[in-house]
Amino acid sequence: MNPRRWCRELHWPxxxxxxxxxVWWWWATTRALSPTMTLLVWLSISAVVLALAERWRPFRGDWRPGVAQLRRDGTVFATNALADGGVTALLTLVAIAVNPGDSGWPLWLQIGAGLLVSEFGSYWMHRLSHGGNWWWRVHLLHHRPAQLNLANAVLAHPLNAIYDKLVRVAPLLSMGLDDAALIAVALFALTQSLAVHANVAGHLWPLDYIVGSAGLHRLHHSTRQDEAGNFGTALPIWDQVFGTYRRGASPVEVGVFDPRRYPDELRLGALLLWPFACSRCARFGRCCALH
Ligand SMILES: [Zn+2]
Known part of the structure; x- marks a missing residue:
């Protein structure tokens, strides 16, 4: 690629x-800012930067969320904030009970190991969720929209949010990492989660061999199964190790392979209940006796 064009088309946001x-991590940890404030302020900064970038240079104009989509994603965000709060409280209690103490490792090594371990758990849980089993019924809500943008970065079933957090964070707690290392891992995961879903044009090549990008994640949301690898959101390393790393042109369509099999993307209640519906007739309750 022409160097000037390569530079112009980078995903600068x-x-x-x-x-x-x-820089933010260093500033927040040296001033002993609370973990909650550190994450919330960075979440706000990232959301504002990416929201402006979506208006400045959208990847697809027709992927902008409408009022109905924003209402749906805002409702899920509020629900997941509660779910996350419950899981965080539970994990904190577990950490107090089992924390083996300071690992004694240098901070850079703690952060590196923390990133690899948390992504490993998330990779396998995510890959399991695409196996056409009950976990896929939970994960469906995240893949149901036929567009990708910043708002639907938070669109996940509360159960999905809970188990993703558990597999990411629980192993870290048993490693005895410093608070500063845990915060660095959480900040990176947060940034990546928002950036790879945002509807912003631009590439990260060749950095996307070591860091997750919007281009890689769009392929994960492709309606074509041969394109839909890239289960790692923050780092592609486990996709590379286990053979699910995908590169290439952007998918023509994102969403699910056969939308008619599932509730409409705006029927939030039906999508939330989908894991508990009959897998044959999609009804609830005693219908199963008919099959
Ligand atoms: Zn997925």
Whole structure:
């Protein structure tokens, strides 16, 4: 690719957030800012940067969320905030009970190991969720929309949010990582989760061999199964190790392979109840006796 074009077409908002993240982490940890404030402020900064970028240089104009989509995603965000709060409280109690103490490792090693371990758990849970089993019925809500944007980055079933957090964070607690390392891992995962879903044009090549990108994640949401690898959101390393790393042109369509099999993307209640519906007739209750 022509160097000037390569430079012009970089995903500058994502790169800017990745560059700003260590600065914010260093500032927040040296001033002993609480973990909650550290994450909330960075979440707000990232959301504003990416929301402006979606207006400045959208990847697809027709992927902008309408009022109905924003209402649906806002409802899920509020629900998941409660679910996350419950899981965090539970994990904190577990950490107090089992924390083996300071690992004694240098901070850079703690952060590196923490990123690899948390992504490993998330990779396998995510891959399991695409196996056409009950977990897929839970994960469906995240894949049901036929567009990708910042708002639907938070669109996940509360059960999905809970088990993703458990597999990411529980192993870290048993490693005895410092608070600063845990916060660095959480900040990186947060940034990546928002940036890879945002509807912003631009590439990260060749950085996307070591960091997750919007281009890679769009392929994960492709309606074509041969394109839909890339189960790692923050790091592609486990996709590379286990043979699910996908690169290439952007998918023509994102969403689910056969939308007619599932509730409409705006029927939030039906999508939330989908894991508990009969797998044959999609009804609830005693219908199963008919099959
Ligand atoms: Zn998925």
């Amino acid at each position: 994502h790169l800017g957030l990745l560059a700003g993240l260590p």
